[in-house]
Amino acid sequence: MTILSRRPPGLGDERNGEGSEEPHSPFEPIATTARYREPKSGIDPDREKTWLRRAMPIVLAHKKIFITSLVLSFVGLILQVQIPKLLQDAIESAIVKHTGTLSHYIWIMLILAVAAGIAGYVSRYFLMRTAYEIEFDLRNIIYMHLTKMSFPFYDRVQSGQLISRANSDIRSVQMYLTFAPSILVQCSVALVAFAYMLSINVPLALVAMIPTPFVYFLGVQMRKRIFPVSWLIQARLADVATIVDENINGVRVVKSFAAEQRELTTLAKAADRLQWSYVKDADIRARFTPSVQNLPQIGLALVLLFGGWLALHGKLPIAALASFSLYIVMLQAPFQMLGMIIMMGQRAAASSQRIYEILDEQPTVVDRPGAVDLLQCRGDVRFESVDFKYAEDNPLVLDGFDLRIRPGETVALVGRTGCGKSTVARLLARFYDVTGGRVVLDDHDVRDYTITSLRGNVGIVLDEPFLFSVSIRDNIAYGLPNADFADIEAAAKAAGADEFVRELPDGYDTVVGERGYTLSGGQRQRIAIARTLLVNPPILVLDDATSAIDVQVELTIHGALRTLMEGRTTLIIAHRLSTISLADRVLLMDGGRIVADGTHAELIETVPLYGEVLAQGEKEDAVRLTGDDLPEGGGVPGGLGR
Numbered sequence: 001m002t003i004l005s006r007r008p009p010g011l012g013d014e015r016n017g018e019g020s021e022e023p024h025s026p027f028e029p030i031a032t033t034a035r036y037r038e039p040k041s042g043i044d045p046d047r048e049k050t051w052l053r054r055a056m057p058i059v060l061a062h063k064k065i066f067i068t069s070l071v072l073s074f075v076g077l078i079l080q081v082q083i084p085k086l087l088q089d090a091i092e093s094a095i096v097k098h099t100g101t102l103s104h105y106i107w108i109m110l111i112l113a114v115a116a117g118i119a120g121y122v123s124r125y126f127l128m129r130t131a132y133e134i135e136f137d138l139r140n141i142i143y144m145h146l147t148k149m150s151f152p153f154y155d156r157v158q159s160g161q162l163i164s165r166a167n168s169d170i171r172s173v174q175m176y177l178t179f180a181p182s183i184l185v186q187c188s189v190a191l192v193a194f195a196y197m198l199s200i201n202v203p204l205a206l207v208a209m210i211p212t213p214f215v216y217f218l219g220v221q222m223r224k225r226i227f228p229v230s231w232l233i234q235a236r237l238a239d240v241a242t243i244v245d246e247n248i249n250g251v252r253v254v255k256s257f258a259a260e261q262r263e264l265t266t267l268a269k270a271a272d273r274l275q276w277s278y279v280k281d282a283d284i285r286a287r288f289t290p291s292v293q294n295l296p297q298i299g300l301a302l303v304l305l306f307g308g309w310l311a312l313h314g315k316l317p318i319a320a321l322a323s324f325s326l327y328i329v330m331l332q333a334p335f336q337m338l339g340m341i342i343m344m345g346q347r348a349a350a351s352s353q354r355i356y357e358i359l360d361e362q363p364t365v366v367d368r369p370g371a372v373d374l375l376q377c378r379g380d381v382r383f384e385s386v387d388f389k390y391a392e393d394n395p396l397v398l399d400g401f402d403l404r405i406r407p408g409e410t411v412a413l414v415g416r417t418g419c420g421k422s423t424v425a426r427l428l429a430r431f432y433d434v435t436g437g438r439v440v441l442d443d444h445d446v447r448d449y450t451i452t453s454l455r456g457n458v459g460i461v462l463d464e465p466f467l468f469s470v471s472i473r474d475n476i477a478y479g480l481p482n483a484d485f486a487d488i489e490a491a492a493k494a495a496g497a498d499e500f501v502r503e504l505p506d507g508y509d510t511v512v513g514e515r516g517y518t519l520s521g522g523q524r525q526r527i528a529i530a531r532t533l534l535v536n537p538p539i540l541v542l543d544d545a546t547s548a549i550d551v552q553v554e555l556t557i558h559g560a561l562r563t564l565m566e567g568r569t570t571l572i573i574a575h576r577l578s579t580i581s582l583a584d585r586v587l588l589m590d591g592g593r594i595v596a597d598g599t600h601a602e603l604i605e606t607v608p609l610y611g612e613v614l615a616q617g618e619k620e621d622a623v624r625l626t627g628d629d630l631p632e633g634g635g636v637p638g639g640l641g642r
């Protein structure tokens with residue numbers, strides 16, 4: 001049972017073949033293997049360039065299938081353009097002049113149609129594949145970037161914003177990158193068709209083109225109106241999604257205040273606004289589409305009028321009239337789409353800016369050049385005159401903070417809510433970098449170690465334990481996915497979770513709901529403790545990790561914890577006397593630094609603040625554990641005090 005014995009934490013699996021040489025110093029680079037295929041290319045980092053040029057490397061990474069698609073599309077369309085001309089020849093020679101056979105033309109036409117069909121299929125298939133590969137790459141590039149970003153970034157951005165950027169914005173950029181070139185190919189073929197028309201009869205070709213500018217103009221007008229509405233739809237969809245999301249996640253609050261009706265009204269209002277924008281969109285489309293679709297008929301009428309007159313006067317073969325009408329129909333689509341790419345371009349430009357905004361942001365907490373891996377950690381922790389603030393204009397949370405925890409020692413950190421206890425834990429694992437001073441681990445600044453190896457050695461159980469929507473077994477094994485079941489069980493036992501897990505319908509295979517809602521707060525905390533214990537880190541930080549566990553259960557966990565903390569540097573952040581009693585030494589924190597250091601008995605005797613903080617902690621505990629704690633601004637909704 002490895003859990004009860006110290007061993008280097010979970011880095012072993014990540015070593016690749018090169019790691020077979022004996023490490024001659026505690027600092028040996030560990031090559032980690034990438035877990036999934038990296039995108040072939042990223043965006044151009046040069047911010048001076050236009051958005052399109054910055055996106056080019058991603059498109060070029062797929063240039064083979066993309067160019068194949070465009071070439072085939074061109075070939076298919078050129079084949080199609082032959083058909084009206086062929087029709088004209090067929091009518092001329094086989095029907096009017098009886099110089100050729102009709103079947104000859106029919107065969108050629110069928111072959112052309114089949115060939116154009118095949119080219120059309122392959123080009124469309126490759127075009128869509130290019131589109132989705134670009135989308136896949138963009139999504140991976142953004143996701144990889146997000147995983148690299150540091151905590152300060154996540155403190156600032158809204159997750160809803162990130163998700164929308166990772167979805168709709170990627171879509172609109174991807175659409176433009178692939179469809180704009182394809183539409184341009186179609187337009188170039190339209191020019192070829194027009195050249196054919198000119199070769200048959202110049203004045204008639206010009207007359208036939210009269211409606212085309214109107215088609216283009218109407219297309220632009222339509223998109224101009226639809227464009228703002230489509231943004232509105234996007235925004236309102238997001239509003240509705242947010243309300244639904246909050247109602248599901250916050251269902252306990254909603255129900256405890258009996259606020260269902262109010263929430264329904266809020267949702268109905270948002271849904272109403274969404275519906276209005278959808279109807280508006282349909283209205284605009286309904287107004288324009290018939291005119292755009294029927295303009296070619298005007299072209300046909302003009303051809304019939306002028307071409308008919310020419311034919312009557314023997315200046316145009318009848319057959320040319322037939323081919324002209326086919327060309328006109330063929331020409332309209334590209335011009336309609338030309339208006340579309342202008343709009344798509346504007347939208348893609350806006351979307352790309354939002355994506356680049358994320359990608360251009362650099363992580364602040366990164367491995368410094370020449371950073372080494374922390375191996376065989378002894379667990380000697382020192383904070384040396386550490387100053388820290390979360391943001392430039394925030395006040396100092398730590399102000400000349402000094403702390404020493406010797407290897408194997410267990411220390412309790414006590415202080416008022418908001419005095420910076422969790423911040424100390426976060427700095428130790430380098431979630432943030434210090435503003436001044438330094439955090440030292442085993443005689444080296446934590447910034448000298450690679451972040452992965454540092455975090456592999458510092459196990460933190462956070463006070464707000466987040467569980468994934470997977471089985472309890474997988475939740476516990478999160479930090480060590482290949483762990484044996486025996487080890488998982490041992491970790492659960494040590495955290496006091498084994499007993500209640502076994503009583504669940506599927507035991508360790510029970511899937512916990514989003515945020516582990518099917519479990520109580522105390523149960524979630526115990527799973528979170530087991531998750532960290534399994535990794536078996538040489539340094540253990542329990543950040544209010546037992547606050548929601550009731551005192552009796554906690555006492556039974558203590559036995560196991562005592563064994564586990566042996567030989568391991570442990571920092572316990574706690575407000576409960578029973579938890580504090582696990583520690584060899586108690587540190588009292590106030591005003592951003594340690595103000596008292598000693599055993600519990602010493603502090604309670606000599607430091608009045610210590611007694612106050614403990615009393616406050618016990619009071620909060622009483623509220624928490626009797627379940628009387630109502631959400632902020634509690635009381636009867638709309639009732640007293642409003």
Ligand SMILES: Nc1ncnc2c1ncn2[C@@H]1O[C@H](COP(=O)(O)OP(=O)(O)O)[C@@H](O)[C@H]1O
Binds near residue numbers: 394397
């Ligand atoms: N991510 C953050 N961004 C800005 N300020 C923060 C952040 N986290 C905590 N703070 C502030 O830092 C102070 C210390 O917080 P914290 O270390 O969580 O306190 P404790 O754990 O002692 O209750 C508080 O005033 C809190 O408002």
Ligand SMILES: [Mg+2]
Binds near residue numbers: 543
């Ligand atoms: Mg805290």
